[in-house]
Amino acid sequence: MRSTEASVYIDFTEEPDRFLPEGPRWATIGGQPALVWVNIQLDASAREGEINVHFPGTDGSSDSGLPCPGRPGFILPADDSDCVLVGVEKALRICNLADSTWTEPLATVPDDNPRTIINDAEIVPGGKAVVFGTKDTQFDADAKLAQLYLYTADDDQVTVLVDKQVCSNGKVFASDANGLILFDIDTPTRKVVRYRLDVAARTATPDGVALDLANQVGFPDGMCGCGDGTVIVAFFNPDFAEKGRAVRFSLTTGEALEEWTTPGSPRVTCPLLVKRPGGVKLVLTTAAEGMPADMRAKCPNAGCLFIADTQFTDCPAPELVQVS
Template sequence: MLIYKTNILHRPSTSELRYLPEGPYSCNQGCISWVAIQNGTDAKVGSLNVLNLERDENESFAMDGRPGFAYPTDVAGVFVVGLERQVKLYNTATGECRGISGPVESEVEGTIINDGLVFDEGLIFGCKDLEFKTPKAGLYFWRSSDRQLFQLRDDQLCSNGKVITRDQGRWGFLDIDSPTKRVVAYELDVDAGVISDPQVILDFTSRVDIPDGMIGVPGGQSVIVAFYNPADAAFGEAVQFRLADGEVEAVWRTDHSPRVTCPQLVRYGGGVKLVLTTAVEGMSPDQLGRHTNAGCLFWGDTDFDTVGEQPVFKLRG
C-alpha cells in the first residue's frame, strides 16, 4: 500500500467558497472546474468555479441556487449543471442559465440535486435529503438522445460518488449513497431507462468516516473514494480500492482538513496528480482553528500516466 502526502493546490479566497467545494473536473487546457455547493450553513446559493492550475487563479460564477455538479460541454464556456432540482446549461461568457430538463423530485420536499456523472448516453445524477434523515431522494438517468428523464430510485439519503462501467456492451455504474457506507453496482438498461437490483461491491461500515465522491482509475480495476470525516481528525483521506477484493492500494492524506469531498485525476506539474476538494461544512470555530486547511483544494502524486476518461457533455450532434 502506498501512502501519499498531499499539498495545497488552492486556498479559496472567501469563507463562502471554502464551505463546501466538490466536483473537480478537467475542463480546458491547464484548468479544472469545481463547484461550491452552498455559501454557508443556511445559504441557498453557491457557485461554479474555474481554476487555472499553473497561475492559481480562480474565476467564480455565482449560481441562482445550489449546484450539485457541473461538467464542461463541447461548447466552449458552457457547462451542464445540476442546480437545485433541475439540469441546466450555464454560459460563463453571458451568464445565461437555461433548463434542459423538467424539475425533478416533484413528489417530495426538502431534496436537491447533489452529484452526477457524464457518459456517452447522457447523465446519471442523484439527490440528497437536506436533513439527512429520510430515504426519499431520487436517482435519475437523463438520456441525451431524446432528452428523456427517468427516475431510477426514490429512496436515497445522500447520493454521491458515481463511476460508469461497460461490460460486454452493457452499461452500468457504481454508486454511493453516503449514509449506507457502501459502493453498489447497477446494470443500466439505456433503452428502457431502468436499473438492476444493486450489488454491494465495497463495504465501509467499519470506518468512522463517510464515503463521498468517487472516481474510477485508468484500467477500470480500482476506484478512488474521498472520505468525509465529521470527527475531529488530524487529516482527511482519499483511498484507492481494488474492486475485485476491496484491497487498499493507496491512500492520500490531507493535513488539517478532515472532510474530503471529491477526488479527480488531472494533469499538473508535468504529470498526473490527484486533486482533492475538502470542506469546512459543520465545523465549529474551535475546529476551524485546528483544521487550518479545511476548504482547500489539495494535490498529490500518483503512479498513473493518464487521467482516464473524463468526457464532456455533448451539445453538438
C-alpha cells in the same frame, strides 16, 4: 499500504469559499484549460452557491466565482464550447462560463419535496446521458427521500432509476460482456453498490455490493474511476482528525490499495484524476461544512483544494456531455 500526503493547491481567504466545494472537473474555457468545481452553498443557511473557475499555470487574476441560481450539486463539461451542464436545486441547466449566462432548465426532477436538491453526477460513456442523484438536506436516513436519476440529452428526459436513497454521491461506470455497470454511493450506507444500467430501457438493476466501507473512518462521498478496475473514494469525516483521506480500492477484491491524505482538512468531498505535464495528479476538494468553531480552529486547511502525485502513467480521458 502506500500513503501520499497531498499539498494545498488552492487556498481561500474568504470563509464562504471553503464551505462546501465539490465535484471538480477539467474543462476548456476561452480556449484555455481550466479546473472547475461547485461550492454547493456559502454557509449553513444559504440558498445559493457558486461555480468556481481556476486556470492552472496563471497568476490567478482570471480565476472567478460565478453565482448560481440556487444550490449547485454538480458541474459537467459539455461538447459546446465554454459550456457546462449544471444540476441546480431540482433543474438541469447549461451555463456558459465564458460569458456567465444560463439557459432555461433543460429538465427538472419529478420531486417537489423542499428538502431534496440535486447532488453528484457522472457522464455515461459516450456523452449522451448522465446519471445523477439527489440528497435530503436533512440527511434523514429513515425518511429516504432522495433518488437516483437518468438524464438523456437527445430528448431532455429524466427518469427515476433508484428510489429511497438519502444522499446520492459518487458514481463510476465500467463495462463487461453483459453491458454497462454503474457503481454508486448512497453515503449513509457506507457502501458502493453495483447496478446493471440499461440506458435504452431506462433501468438500473441491482447487482450486489462492490465495496463495503463500514470499516473506514468517515463517510464515502465523491468517487472517481482510475481506468484499471480500481476507484478512489473521498471520505468525509464528521469528527476531528488531523488529516482527511481519499482511498483507492479494487472493485474486484474490495482491498484498500493506497491512500492520499489532506493535512488540516478531515472532510474530503471529491477526487479527480487529471493528466498534467508533470504526470497524473489527484485533485481533492475538501469542506468546512458543519465544523464548530473549535474544530475549525484546529483544521486550518478545511475547505482548501489539494493536489497530490500519483503512480499512474495515464488516467481516463474526461467525457463530455453531448448537448450541441
